[in-house]
Amino acid sequence: MYLRIADALRQRYTPGGQLPSTPKLAEEWGVARETIRAAIDVLRTDELVTSSPGRGVFYAADRAPADPANDIGQVVARLDEVLNRLDSIENRLSLLESEPRKASD
Template identity: 30%
Template sequence: MARLPLYRQVREKLLARIAQMRVGEMIPTEPELEQEFGVSRATVRRAVETLVSDGYLEKRQGRGTQVRARSETQDVGRVYSWTDEMRQRGVPTSSSHVVLRREKAGRRIASELGIKRDDSVVVISRVRHVSDAPIAIMVNFLDERAVPGLVERGLQGDSLYDELAATYGLELVSGEETIRAREATAVEAALLDIEEGASVLNVRRRTLDSHDVPVEVVDMVARGDRYQYHAQLTGGRNRLAQPAPRRQGSSRGD
């Protein structure tokens, strides 16, 4: 069997080392790797570049190259709880910058929830973390009539959906959502620990209960380098001839 090219040999050795390192930990510099492996700078650089392109490493300007966290993938087409989804994967989650307040719905939220502009909504804004890394800024808007006392009591845990079910008997079963890519604002960049102008996914969703009553609107901004969507598609001539249905949202609003 032919031997692997030198850059591939270096790549495999680095990959084994990365598996034992923490997210954000810096790998040795190119000169250090050159000396360690006894290969040329070009060979080291090529090995590192393949690991960057494959998503194992990321380069940080002025700092070097560090171990990159894996992207969190969410399925499009089903309603689910962010907290439960990550819990099933064995990934710890937490929240920071938690703000819970009451405000008037306004034109857009009123339209989405089917209420009046002057009606009160409960607004919950949080930065969601996975393994201590900030992944998304999440803002939930809830019709206050469906969640009386929530502002005064506050959230009792990290999962909003668990609380909605346990305290108010609300089961969110369907939704509609729109996903678009854009650049992070300065405030978003600071909260998500990314560069201003970096790519983010902006997800807007309306979630309905088991009686098809709109209960929640979620606006989420997620890091483009750490968050991705997965959709299972079907096709066929007969299907393509049908009008496209509205996309059912994948609910990650708790």
């Protein structure tokens, strides 16, 4: 969900413009504030926003919105990351399942 929100916020890109507050965005999207923070972290990683403590989050004044062709590459990279994490989790689960169980289990 946070990736969808990040993409929607990219579409609202206004150089130097301020994003709505985290609580306001959470209410607008019907999600937890942490989900909004994750979406903003994606934009921060892409260097599309900057934060000013006590003032808010602002779109970078000197950056153009992300190129849609690059968005596809970013989505593929994120999907690869998710798949790698799932593989890691599956490996951990397999190890746990193969451990001998205690008599109390």
